[in-house]
Amino acid sequence: MLTAKPKPKRRCPDCTEALLETDYRQVRIDICPHCQGVWLDRGELEQIVEQALFGVMPRAHPRPSRRSTPEG
């Protein structure tokens, strides 16, 4: 009985170490535990860049405008 095999693990092009899949900002990337290389599929870099640029909005800290108004 044939079962669907998971796709074979990729290996680092540099040191041929098996790559570890991990998620970075919901984008699946491959990291080499040996040489710390990070390998991206086509389009993944764009996804990460887009999320870095647009996904994380710089949180504006509204300054509490508590102006002490002189009473009276």
Ligand SMILES: [Zn+2]
């Ligand atoms: Zn490597």
